[in-house]
Amino acid sequence: xxxxxxxxxxxxxxxxxxxxxxxxxxxxxxxxxxxxxxxxxxxxxxxxxxxxxxxxxxxxxxxxxxxxxxxxxxxxxxxxxxxxxxxxxxxxxxxxxxxxxxxxxxxxxxxxxxxxxxxxxxxxxxxxxxxxxxxxxxxxxxxxxxxxxxxxxxxxxxxxxxxxxxxxxxxxxxxxxxxxxxxxxxxxxxxxxxxxxxxxxxxxxxxxxxxxxxxxxxxxxxxxxxxxxxxxxxxxxxxxxxxxxxxxxxxxxxxxxxxxxxxxxxxxxxxxxxxxxxxxxxxxxxxxxxxxxxxxxxxxxxxxxxxxxxxxxxxxxxxxxxxxxxxxxxxxxxxxxxxxxxxxxxxxxxxxxxxxxxxxxxxxxxxxxxxxxxxxxxxxxxxxxxxxxxxxxxxxxxxxxxxxxxxxxxxxxxxxxxxxxxxxxxxxxxxxxxxxxxxxxxxxxxxxxxxxxxxxxxxxxxxxxxxxxxx
Numbered sequence: 001x002x003x004x005x006x007x008x009x010x011x012x013x014x015x016x017x018x019x020x021x022x023x024x025x026x027x028x029x030x031x032x033x034x035x036x037x038x039x040x041x042x043x044x045x046x047x048x049x050x051x052x053x054x055x056x057x058x059x060x061x062x063x064x065x066x067x068x069x070x071x072x073x074x075x076x077x078x079x080x081x082x083x084x085x086x087x088x089x090x091x092x093x094x095x096x097x098x099x100x101x102x103x104x105x106x107x108x109x110x111x112x113x114x115x116x117x118x119x120x121x122x123x124x125x126x127x128x129x130x131x132x133x134x135x136x137x138x139x140x141x142x143x144x145x146x147x148x149x150x151x152x153x154x155x156x157x158x159x160x161x162x163x164x165x166x167x168x169x170x171x172x173x174x175x176x177x178x179x180x181x182x183x184x185x186x187x188x189x190x191x192x193x194x195x196x197x198x199x200x201x202x203x204x205x206x207x208x209x210x211x212x213x214x215x216x217x218x219x220x221x222x223x224x225x226x227x228x229x230x231x232x233x234x235x236x237x238x239x240x241x242x243x244x245x246x247x248x249x250x251x252x253x254x255x256x257x258x259x260x261x262x263x264x265x266x267x268x269x270x271x272x273x274x275x276x277x278x279x280x281x282x283x284x285x286x287x288x289x290x291x292x293x294x295x296x297x298x299x300x301x302x303x304x305x306x307x308x309x310x311x312x313x314x315x316x317x318x319x320x321x322x323x324x325x326x327x328x329x330x331x332x333x334x335x336x337x338x339x340x341x342x343x344x345x346x347x348x349x350x351x352x353x354x355x356x357x358x359x360x361x362x363x364x365x366x367x368x369x370x371x372x373x374x375x376x377x378x379x380x381x382x383x384x385x386x387x388x389x390x391x392x393x394x395x396x397x398x399x400x401x402x403x404x405x406x407x408x409x410x411x412x413x414x415x416x417x418x419x420x421x422x423x424x425x426x427x428x429x430x431x432x433x434x435x436x437x438x439x440x441x442x443x444x445x446x447x448x449x450x451x452x453x454x455x456x457x458x459x460x461x462x463x464x465x466x467x468x469x470x471x
Contacts, residue, residue, distance in 0.1 A: 012071045015052050016041055021071040025061040029053050035063060100128035160324045167298075174309050185288065189281055197273050208266055215260060225254045293349040294444045294461045297339040300370070302330045305448060308458070311339070315458035316448045330370045338444030338461075341366055348412040348464055349444065350425055353387070354456025358449025360386045361409055361459070362395075362434075363420055366441040382445060383434040385409065385422040394432040402431065410464065415442060425464070 012020050016037035023035040031052045033041075038061065041051050048057045089096060089109075097107045103120040107128075232240065232247040296311045306317040314336055323329065330336070351361050360376055362384025369380065376382040377395045386393045392400040406424040409431075413420050415438055422431040444461075451457045 008074065012067070012074055020075045021067060024064050024067045024071060026064045026067070027055075027057050027061065028059060029055045029057075032064060032067060035061070098125050099123070100125050102128070156325050159322070160326070163322075163324050170309075177309075182285070185285060186281070189284065193273060193277075197268070200268055204266055204268065207263065211263060218260070222254055225250055291463055292461055293347070293463055294338040295340065296446070296461070297328070297337050299326060300328045300330060301336040302332075302334045304334050305336055307336070312462070313458045313460040314446055314448055316450055328370070332371065332373050333376075333447060334449065335364075335370075335445065335447045337364065337446075341441035341443045342413060342415050343441050344415050346412070346414050346416075348410060350408055350410045350462050350464055351446070352408050352456075352460040352462060354407050355405075355454045356387075356448075356451055356456040356459065357389045357454055358387065358451075359459055360384050360395075360445075360447035361411060361422070362445050363411070363413055363442045364445035365438070366443060368445075376445075376447065378434055378436060383420040383436060384445060384447075385432060388449075392431070394434065400432055403429070406431070411444070413442065 009020075012024075014021055014024070014034045014037050015031065016033050019034075021032065021034055024032050025035045025038060026032045027050050029050050029052075031050050033051065038051070042048050049055065050057060097109050099108050099122050100106070101108055101120050101122050107125055108122070229247050229251050232243040235243055292310075292312045294312075296307050296314055298307050298311065301307060301314070301323075303320045303323045304317055306315050306321070307313070316334060325331065353359055353361070362376075362382060364383075365381040368382060374380045375395075376384050376386065382395065384395050386395055390405065392402055394400065402424075404424070404426075406426065408425050410423040410425040410428075411420070412423065418435055418437045420434045420436075422433070423429060424431060446459060446461075448459055
């Protein structure tokens with residue numbers, strides 16, 4: 001069949017432009033060409049010979065309408081359907097294709113059906129098309145769903161680009177601010193130590209000058225006494241005898257004192273100023289900075305939460321922020337995780353809750369559901385203490401009875417021992433304990449509700465308070 005189609009195409013192809021005929025004309029030698037192609041060829045050749053056999057043409061050429069109709073029919077079918085069987089006409093019998101043979105999986109005309117497809121399952125073409133369309137529709141639905149997922153992911157990536165810039169700008173600003181504080185501290189510390197060095201030099205210089213002035217006065221007295229003794233030694237006889245006693249008394253008075261000694265510690269104490277300088281400055285810096293055992297991870301925070309610049313406090317915002325829908329982020333509840341997970345050891349931190357009426361504090365496993373509507377409970381991978389307008393629960397259904405309203409909560413995780421405990425650090429009263437065998441990374445977990453009229457708007461993560469650390 002393909003060979004016959006090629007023969008038909010060759011018959012309907014112009015030998016000048018090698019395309020299907022447009023207004024074909026035939027010469028006496030029976031070669032055919034597009035009318036415009038032939039006229040252009042003759043104009044360039046300056047004769048009217050056949051472009052193929054070079055035979056001279058002496059007759060006027062007219063459009064071959066039969067061939068034109070056949071060429072247009074062929075070209076139209078080629079444009080509407082690229083395959084042989086989809087052209088609508090059987091190329092072997094030139095009959096309309098209205099049947100489909102399921103055994104050979106090909107479309108046929110009614111002439112093909114009788115001699116070649118006896119005993120085969122032959123159905124109307126429309127019926128087969130309808131069946132195939134019904135089979136294809138689930139694939140279409142699946143493709144549409146997959147495209148939507150790809151589009152959603154692409155939109156998420158698109159949103160990440162400006163968010164990345166915002167993160168970089170905000171983080172860079174915070175880094176520069178932190179380092180500016182460090183630079184300011186170092187500059188102030190440098191000036192203070194240089195000033196102390198100058199003050200020590202001034203004190204010791206004044207002391208040396210005072211000692212030198214005293215020595216100069218003593219030298220002058222010794223010089224005067226020495227000159228008097230030398231003058232008396234130049235005398236003779238009674239004159240010397242009368243002066244010797246006075247001269248000896250004066251000399252012995254000048255010699256009665258002890259010899260002068262250099263004062264110790266007259267030079268600068270360089271070791272005091274330079275010894276372990278960087279370490280001592282570092283210790284001083286450490287006393288002026290605070291350490292937070294938990295840093296919040298903004299990439300996990302729900303869009304309704306607002307974190308402080310230093311990532312140690314979180315509050316509920318009145319505006320939903322536009323944040324990327326990245327896989328780490330909570331999308332259903334106002335939750336946020338700490339940036340560092342734990343897989344062993346003991347860890348503790350405290351959270352200032354003040355009079356905030358709605359909060360949840362605890363730990364969550366790394367694989368906790370961040371998309372679904374799951375309540376905070378050990379069954380869902382969250383071990384916590386909940387406060388709902390003064391009603392405290394451990395997330396397991398029962399209500400806790402507390403002797404006072406805590407303004408600060410201490411969370412203590414013993415990963416290896418399988419315990420999470422909550423205390424009131426004011427008197428280290430145990431509020432509740434969860435027990436579980438942990439098998440994956442555990443992260444600090446926080447959830448914040450509306451503050452309402454409460455004075456405390458944000459939960460603040462901090463280190464263990466001094467009085468509870470001593471207990």
